[in-house]
Amino acid sequence: MLRLTKKADYGLMALKYLAEHPDSVSVSAKDIADTYGIPPQLLAKVLQRLTKVGLLRSHAGMNGGYELSRAARSISAFEVIHAIDGPLFITSCTKGSKSCELEPSCTIKEPLARVNESIAGVLKSISIHDMAEDESTSGRVTEQPLVMLTGS
Amino acid sequence: MLRLTKKADYGLMALKYLAEHPDSVSVSAKDIADTYGIPPQLLAKVLQRLTKVGLLRSHAGMNGGYELSRAARSISAFEVIHAIDGPLFITSCTKGSKSCELEPSCTIKEPLARVNESIAGVLKSISIHDMAEDESTSGRVTEQPLVMLTGS
DNA sequence: TGAACTGCGACAAAAATAGTCCTATACTGA
DNA sequence: TCAGTATAGGACTATTTTTGTCGCAGTTCA
Ligand code: FES
Ligand code: FES
Numbered sequence: 001m002l003r004l005t006k007k008a009d010y011g012l013m014a015l016k017y018l019a020e021h022p023d024s025v026s027v028s029a030k031d032i033a034d035t036y037g038i039p040p041q042l043l044a045k046v047l048q049r050l051t052k053v054g055l056l057r058s059h060a061g062m063n064g065g066y067e068l069s070r071a072a073r074s075i076s077a078f079e080v081i082h083a084i085d086g087p088l089f090i091t092s093c094t095k096g097s098k099s100c101e102l103e104p105s106c107t108i109k110e111p112l113a114r115v116n117e118s119i120a121g122v123l124k125s126i127s128i129h130d131m132a133e134d135e136s137t138s139g140r141v142t143e144q145p146l147v148m149l150t151g152s
Numbered sequence: 153m154l155r156l157t158k159k160a161d162y163g164l165m166a167l168k169y170l171a172e173h174p175d176s177v178s179v180s181a182k183d184i185a186d187t188y189g190i191p192p193q194l195l196a197k198v199l200q201r202l203t204k205v206g207l208l209r210s211h212a213g214m215n216g217g218y219e220l221s222r223a224a225r226s227i228s229a230f231e232v233i234h235a236i237d238g239p240l241f242i243t244s245c246t247k248g249s250k251s252c253e254l255e256p257s258c259t260i261k262e263p264l265a266r267v268n269e270s271i272a273g274v275l276k277s278i279s280i281h282d283m284a285e286d287e288s289t290s291g292r293v294t295e296q297p298l299v300m301l302t303g304s
Numbered sequence: 305t306g307a308a309c310t311g312c313g314a315c316a317a318a319a320a321t322a323g324t325c326c327t328a329t330a331c332t333g334a
Numbered sequence: 335t336c337a338g339t340a341t342a343g344g345a346c347t348a349t350t351t352t353t354g355t356c357g358c359a360g361t362t363c364a
Binding site: 181182196199200203204210211212213214215217218 | 338339340341342343
């Protein structure tokens with residue numbers, strides 16, 4: 001449930017990498033793919049999309065690659081995920097204008113839309129910078145009890 | 153991104169239906185499937201699972217069916233979703249104990265775990281009762297601007 | 305010129321979801 | 335006690351989504 005796609009994951013990882021290497025003028029997709037052990041071509045596509053929406057600046061040719069187009073602090077996880085996975089959301093319908101078949105009957109959409117908002121809010125409140133920060137902040141968050149399975 | 157499965161949707165819809173019909177002693181899977189126009193057998197399975205985890209009580213035989221085992225107010229969306237879609241969460245890895253291949257390199261997991269918590273919190277804070285309530289509360293939430301696409 | 309890049313579109317493979325079928329079992333009421 | 339209606343659940347297929355690959359065109363730089 002509520003799984004992020006790998007592409008989004010890859011995208012976040014890549015941005016995090018870039019945020020941690022501000023010295024390098026630009027880093028190639030291959031470089032990042034190698035350090036994380038993920039398929040280069042796939043990552044390339046992800047980075048291309050991020051470039052398209054303006055989160056990255058690309059530079060073709062030798063010693064080319066990507067760099068953040070803004071400060072890591074100003075790029076939210078939401079933006080990244082939205083750029084890669086698209087705007088779709090919680091309920092299985094939610095096609096924006098096009099409403100699903102069970103529209104008249106299903107009244108579940110409304111309350112869930114508010115859940116969406118909350119989630120989007122959380123995602124927006126986390127920046128790439130925050131993520132990059134994490135490992136330098138020692139093992140602070142490592143062993144928290146994640147009280148989220150009480151339901152069953 | 154972050155899509156709920158249809159099964160979970162169906163489950164929520166069914167519980168909502170039950171919450172709205174407290175008069176009926178028990179409602180059959182077919183009844184609910186018919187009113188919402190969803191595959192009866194599939195809904196049956198969903199209801200069976202909800203019964204198994206104790207959210208519903210089932211009653212076989214003629215005029216049988218399901219009923220809420222607790223007050224709608226005390227059943228959270230989280231419980232329902234968790235029961236149906238399982239405990240899996242945000243990051244593409246997160247197999248609990250089994251950590252993914254890119255474990256040493258990927259440091260993105262930690263911060264995202266906190267996002268998970270927040271989302272779970274939101275889901276836990278919404279009860280079936282809240283959902284059922286929604287339509288009686290007039291068209292209050294209908295035309296809210298959902299400010300969640302600012303990213304792109 | 306040629307090596308090392310990005311930028312795309314089309315495909316193929318794999319995995320997750322959605323949905324169906326079939327059989328067994330439980331309860332009800334006539 | 336028997337027919338009808340309902341849940342329980344395993345096995346299976348179909349569909350969709352996600353993941354990953356290939357090939358080729360354009361760019362930059364030495
Ligand atoms: S599932 Fe489409 S309107 Fe609710
Ligand atoms: S994607 Fe598995 S540890 Fe980050």
